[in-house]
Amino acid sequence: MSDRHTLPISEVKHLTLDKPLPLDCGEQLDGVRIAYECWGELNAEKSNAILICHALTGDQFAASANLVTGRPPWWSRMIGPGLPIDTDRFHVIATNVLGGCMGTTGPASDAPDGKPWGTRFPVITISDMVRAQIAFIDTLGIDTLFSVIGGSMGGMQVLDWAVQVPERVFTAIPIATAARHSAQNIAFYEVGRQSIMADPDWCDGQYLAQDKRPSRGLAIARMAAHITYVSEEALKRKFDRGLQDREQTSFSFDADFQVESYLRYQGHSFVDRFDANSYLYVTRAMDYYDLAARHDGRLADAFVDTPVRFCLFSFSSDWHYPPSTTREITRALAAAGAEVSYLEIETDNGHDAFFLEEPLFEDALAGFLKVNAGKRGI
Template sequence: MSDPTESTDDQRTAAPLKFLQTLSLDEVIELELGGRLSGAVCAYETWGKLNDDASNAVLVCHAISGDSHVARHDELDDPGWWDQLIGPGKAVDTDQFFVVCPNVLGGCRGTTGPSDIDPQSNPPRPYGASFPRITIGDMVEVQRRLADHLGIRRWRAVVGGSLGGHQAMMWATKFPQSTQSCIAIASSPRLTSQALGFDIIARNAIQTDPHFAEGQYYDRADRPDTGLAIARMLGHITYLSSQAMTQKFDGDRHDPREIVSDFEQRFSIGSYLAHQGQKFTTRFDANSYVTLSMAMDLMDLGDNRLQLMETFDDSECDFLLVSFSSDWLFTPEQSREIVNALTALNKSVTYAEITSDAGHDSFLIGSDIDQYGPLVGARLGERDDMAPKLSSVEESIIRLIPDRANVLDLGCGDGHLLAALKQRGHQRLVGVEVAQANLIRAARRGLDVIDYDLNNGLPAFIDNQFDVVVMSATLQAVANIAELFDEMLRVGRRVIVSFPNFAYRALREDYVKRGRSPRAPGEFNFEWYNTPNRRFPSIADVHDLCRQKNVRIDEAIYFDSTDDLRIDPNDDPNLNADTAILVLSR
């Protein structure tokens, strides 16, 4: 049985890349940290066909140990490291898009890196450890020259995971008009100090290997394979979560695989790490690992919201960010920092935190690709154009929203209310939703949706950012209602709240007659032990809360949705209405 937590990176080999193309860069590259490169080469692969106006090109950027082979070209080709995401009929559909994946500057799979000959050396020898220090920006500059060569003025999207996500965001900030979409998966604005520490240890393992020879080991019989293998072992530990390691290794902890290795194999995880480390030395260069890890460590888009806002201010693309719940290398909190900055700038952004036990490697694991792949497809234009179906309550909410108002919908579900507003011509519409299936459906409607827990308030949004904040049929599912009222009124000039009335006549009668937790159709139709409702407010309760908080009720509408009747405010709505809509302001 295959391992469900196996990363596609584990399938990689040193086999020649049969579809590799190369571009010789005639102009000198002036590097961001000083120094220059002449005679550089960019290696890349392509899939699909570029259309006449070059508007269908998608750039895919790889992680630190990746290369240009992101997907199979045909059935006889070797597997790619993102086959499940990229190909005919997949999220990045190569029947529709022209996909380009280059090997990064500093790499060892065709693009100029430390193992290549230094044209300034006499006699000729590889750069080795004297390869100049490069940045993510330098990598992107090489990719920009490749785009010029291919006749691509603006990418339809730049997509990448981990280090690839850093490159995608660098495209969006270094060349603000260069892409329509930036898709960064399992990435961050910069590395945490803990992640930096692991990289430092990895580089020390390589550079203190007795066979490192100050980086000039290419003509020697022995290379710094021990140091590189240890660096890879350390990397693998950071790519996995504690849950994933337990699942992989606890069952046969004391039954390691028998492999030929000088590394310790007393435990099953030991033989696994030994295998991964030794395999890595057959396809990767130690100097490249030092070069690329240092470039990643130097990446710094900002460490607070203001700095990130300054970094992304000029970007003219929309964004999709994806993180994974168990990723402690590039944490969900780091992705949310970027999202918070983008929302404060009113940039178009969708964000999802995918629930996964696999850690950082999640972005290369099949079951997790199945979860976030539809979001990538939606950002690239896959649409669900089905007309939204609205209840009478939702139709009333829409009538309360002024034309052209910008709207934040908290607990937006599948986005059908926002979709109706979009059809009406509203431009700035944002949803907040935690259910991943709903988030995907909303994204497929072409909406910006942010995966965020309302119990944490609304820190992603700034004061008076929206004309209207809507919270429909969500109030009863939130724990911190009082704080959320304050937050909604801070973020929106007006707030429209709809909620089920738990003092409704049918519920009262059901409770008295049956002596059980009341049930009725709609939001009330749950057992006491599986209800998503955390609060049980009545209309009178919410009115009391508004008075306590000095919140003005500008308008109130009451319904008996069972019979689709509107209840007169003078006809005791606390008894006769099962649903209320309140328009609030301060």
């Protein structure tokens, strides 16, 4: 990623919800804590707030360095002064999702008995994540969001915002996402979950209580998932069949190919910043997400009479959430009479393209926000 700006922050922010959070599983969580960051000033009318929804392995540190891990921000190309999501114009908020591991209540948090939840944590859904965000925005005293923006799993949250509280969302920008997981995506994530649970240090999910971590299983899960985030063209361009620069005289389990080394790096660097149980819970929430199923199998019915203005993006080489999934959502929105724009970006960067330098994507998103800010009087 090419970072344009890293906006300064001085502390990790937290807010505790003052009411119990009802969950789709029938349970409720008390004292839910939301970890968040924000940039730019909220105007007097509180009409310029944008919520950023992160992807599976993301967090609230979209535009500022992660104060917990020291990692750089994951969307500094997009958020900042004069950038597409312009902090000179908008008040930008990003939260860590419910079930996450960067400060929001999740499996690694302490349960009421003072011990980590582990796999005692209740099952959560994408809608539960959004319900927690809505309660969080309520606590901030913001009635309507100018925009909700997110890619991948973040795009699912954007769609759910537009369905749960359409009257509170002026514009919605779902990026490289789907209204439900394909069987192939479920299969890939199941490989990851099984690798975690097969690690002897998983300890039936109670590894934190035993001062252990299933690092090997989590690293493999990350490697398997990361393959779906990049395209064949990108892997060929970066690595092809290039070998490591060393002489091989006998069979070895070392990384012989450059692409193997790359995947191992992705896996090993991931375990230092993510919780294995969060990975299990959040990927399962993605698998269960099916917006059409909640409306008798007809996706268009989810958006009937919606006042939300939509702009959707997909990327031509994305095989994790291919353009066909975004076109399906676009057709459903059009059938429901929604105001919708859609753009497919030609690129070989695969699913991760929205994190990378894609000038057409950046310009189009900036243009959509600018035009609608004018309509909003911002």
